[in-house]
Amino acid sequence: MADENNTDEREEDENISPWQQIIDNPFLLLFIGVAMPTVFYTLWGVMEIASIPVAPY
Amino acid sequence: MAQFRQCPDTGLFFHKEAENLMKANAVAGVVCLLIGGILALLVVLTRWPAIHLLPADSFYMVLTAHGVCALIFWMIFFEMAILYFAGSTLLRSRLATPRWAWAGFVMMVIGAVMTLAAIFGGKSSVMMTSYVPMRAEPHFYLGLVIFAVGALIGCFVYLGTLVVAKNEKTYEGSVPLVTFGATVACIIAIFTIASGAEILIPTYLWSIGYISHIDPAMYRLIWWAMGHSSQQINVAAHVAVWYLIAGVIFGARPMSEKVSRAAYLLYIFFLQLASAHHLLTDPGLSVEWKLFNTSYAMYLAVLASMIHGLTVPGAIEVAQRKKGLTNGAFEWLRKAPWGNPVFSSMFISLVGFGFLGGISGVVMGTEQISIIIHNTIYVPGHFHATVVIGTTMAWMGLTYLLIPVLFRRKMIFPQAAKMQPYIFALGMSMVAVFHMAAGTLGVARRHWDMGFAGNPLGFEYPATAYLLMGIAGVGGVIGVIGGALFCIIAVGSLVFGEKLQKEAGLLQSFGVPLADSAYTNEKPARLPMAPAEAVEADHGESGFEAPGTFILAMVLLVSFVIYYFINWKYLSEVWGIS
Numbered sequence: 147m148a149d150e151n152n153t154d155e156r157e158e159d160e161n162i163s164p165w166q167q168i169i170d171n172p173f174l175l176l177f178i179g180v181a182m183p184t185v186f187y188t189l190w191g192v193m194e195i196a197s198i199p200v201a202p203y
Numbered sequence: 204m205a206q207f208r209q210c211p212d213t214g215l216f217f218h219k220e221a222e223n224l225m226k227a228n229a230v231a232g233v234v235c236l237l238i239g240g241i242l243a244l245l246v247v248l249t250r251w252p253a254i255h256l257l258p259a260d261s262f263y264m265v266l267t268a269h270g271v272c273a274l275i276f277w278m279i280f281f282e283m284a285i286l287y288f289a290g291s292t293l294l295r296s297r298l299a300t301p302r303w304a305w306a307g308f309v310m311m312v313i314g315a316v317m318t319l320a321a322i323f324g325g326k327s328s329v330m331m332t333s334y335v336p337m338r339a340e341p342h343f344y345l346g347l348v349i350f351a352v353g354a355l356i357g358c359f360v361y362l363g364t365l366v367v368a369k370n371e372k373t374y375e376g377s378v379p380l381v382t383f384g385a386t387v388a389c390i391i392a393i394f395t396i397a398s399g400a401e402i403l404i405p406t407y408l409w410s411i412g413y414i415s416h417i418d419p420a421m422y423r424l425i426w427w428a429m430g431h432s433s434q435q436i437n438v439a440a441h442v443a444v445w446y447l448i449a450g451v452i453f454g455a456r457p458m459s460e461k462v463s464r465a466a467y468l469l470y471i472f473f474l475q476l477a478s479a480h481h482l483l484t485d486p487g488l489s490v491e492w493k494l495f496n497t498s499y500a501m502y503l504a505v506l507a508s509m510i511h512g513l514t515v516p517g518a519i520e521v522a523q524r525k526k527g528l529t530n531g532a533f534e535w536l537r538k539a540p541w542g543n544p545v546f547s548s549m550f551i552s553l554v555g556f557g558f559l560g561g562i563s564g565v566v567m568g569t570e571q572i573s574i575i576i577h578n579t580i581y582v583p584g585h586f587h588a589t590v591v592i593g594t595t596m597a598w599m600g601l602t603y604l605l606i607p608v609l610f611r612r613k614m615i616f617p618q619a620a621k622m623q624p625y626i627f628a629l630g631m632s633m634v635a636v637f638h639m640a641a642g643t644l645g646v647a648r649r650h651w652d653m654g655f656a657g658n659p660l661g662f663e664y665p666a667t668a669y670l671l672m673g674i675a676g677v678g679g680v681i682g683v684i685g686g687a688l689f690c691i692i693a694v695g696s697l698v699f700g701e702k703l704q705k706e707a708g709l710l711q712s713f714g715v716p717l718a719d720s721a722y723t724n725e726k727p728a729r730l731p732m733a734p735a736e737a738v739e740a741d742h743g744e745s746g747f748e749a750p751g752t753f754i755l756a757m758v759l760l761v762s763f764v765i766y767y768f769i770n771w772k773y774l775s776e777v778w779g780i781s
């Protein structure tokens with residue numbers, strides 16, 4: 147969380163911290179919010195379930 | 204040309220098209236809550252052993268409908284209203300593509316009706332989770348898919364509105380915190396709906412015979428990516444509502460915008476991974492997967508909730524202290540407007556969510572402990588604390604706030620409205636606590652007959668368990684009375700409440716546009732950037748600014764630790780070592 151004290155003189159694009167740019171970009175956040183659970187929960191989980199050997203019958 | 208009106212009391216701007224959508228979605232939500240509540244009465248009276256109201260088959264049908272109606276339809280309709288409010292009103296922007304938003308709304312209504320029709324047809328009593336290989340009728344799944352697509356359209360309209368507001372420069376700097384919270388809710392909603400499509404579309408195809416087999420383990424995995432995440436939409440949104448109400452009632456500003464936003468960021472990263480806590484007892488998934496997703500990730504999300512739970516009352520405390528309520532640790536809280544249902548609903552939501560829902564949730568999300576309460580009535584005890592005392596009460600508070608502001612009607616029965624949050628909270632806390640207690644004794648959830656009469660593999664619960672379920676039944680009836688009171692006041696105000704503006708007619712309460720005379724074509728003034736918070740500037744000078752909140756937080760922590768150890772003790776008693 148860099149750069150705490152530029153809030154006062156902030157005029158549009160000038161001097162916006164990288165932290166603020168991430169927070170202000172809803173589409174980047176959307177990407178993160180979908181990618182994280184897709185990778186760690188869904189894909190990883192699917193791989194584990196798919197690799198269970200099928201019972202012989 | 205976008206038309207706006209400004210609320211004379213709050214100064215909020217309403218875009219004509221957005222306003223009607225908010226009303227329609229909120230009303231549809233309350234109708235679903237009403238249906239869900241009537242069904243709740245039937246469910247709870249059946250689980251009250253001395254009454255045991257319904258026969259088995261209708262019990263499972265009614266329970267399915269209660270879960271779907273209350274958890275899915277009430278929550279999501281209302282969330283759409285919140286998204287439009289946060290995107291349009293709070294940013295002073297016109298709503299992007301209102302026609303699409305209406306199309307989404309109509310799809311949601313059609314989907315909801317279709318699914319309910321399938322359930323009440325009697326052949327889709329598969330519970331809200333609809334685990335395969337139980338098979339519902341095809342239109343049960345199809346209705347849910349249509350509903351979800353409608354909601355997805357709403358999410359994109361919201362994101363579109365963010366773009367419009369940015370391009371048309373309707374605000375300075377960053378979006379306000381409440382809008383940021385709504386954005387987080389929207390992001391989680393998109394993942395939720397995508398997961399829902401991933402699992403419900405194949406299940407639909409299976410129900411009509413196109414697919415021969417769906418693996419139950421795989422179904423549970425993907426279903427819970429939706430089922431758990433959908434609850435996190437609620438959390439992100441009701442936290443935003445807490446901030447909103449704290450701001451409106453006290454003029455409270457978050458203690459630190461940065462910290463609050465960072466906490467929301469933790470939600471984006473980690474909250475949805477916690478879906479894994481529903482699968483802690485499932486075979487087939489590795490310990491690594493379970494531990495990564497529930498311990499590491501879930502605790503970071505819980506940390507975020509604790510930050511919100513601390514900064515919201517902290518912000519209220521700071522605002523109250525500034526007004527001179529500085530005696531002792533708690534004068535600010537004692538002298539809060541407890542008779543105002545907007546505040547009392549919100550504050551009960553916060554405390555109930557933290558103490559009842561939060562503590563029980565973290566305890567049961569521990570892999571080892573999960574096994575002693577899995578599939579017991581403890582689970583409904585827990586989630587009625589989160590989703591009813593937490594989310595539903597936050598929505599109720601917001602509704603009380605919006606009746607005059609959005610609907611332009613005066614609330615009817617103000618005395619009853621004062622009592623309503625307390626009645627509802629009392630009843631639902633009893634349901635939550637006594638269900639949890641009965642669950643600790645092993646009472647099964649979703650079970651028609653806890654006596655197992657005539658069953659070959661019966662089980663005898665201790666008499667205490669019957670008593671606890673009876674007390675929960677009493678609580679449930681009180682809760683339903685409180686819920687009914689809310690529906691009567693909310694809908695009654697829209698119909699009979701005194702008009703605060705001559706254009707606010709009957710149909711206008713339900714989504715028909717107000718007459719043009721209510722609006723102007725003038726663009727609202729640009730939303731100024733919030734000034735830097737005084738509190739942030741003061742840091743380090745006067746110690747902690749909110750000592751009362753700090754004490755509350757410590758009480759929460761101590762309660763948690765004690766309760767956590769009690770559960771480990773229970774666990775140790777499950778298998779005796781001789």
Ligand code: HEM
Pocket residue numbers: 239240243244246247250266267269270271273274277278330331332580583587590591595634647648649650678679680682683686
């Ligand atoms: C108005 C007061 C309410 C009462 C008295 C009540 C009572 C109950 C009871 C007794 C059960 C059955 C537990 C079981 O046998 O497994 C249940 C299930 C459930 N309730 Fe409620 N409830 C109420 C409101 C709500 C609300 C507002 C929501 C959602 C926002 C909700 C969501 C659910 C869900 C999701 C289930 C589980 C259904 C399933 O197992 O598939 N309830 N409720």
Ligand SMILES: [Cu+2]
Pocket residue numbers: 430431434477478480481
């Ligand atoms: Cu969950």
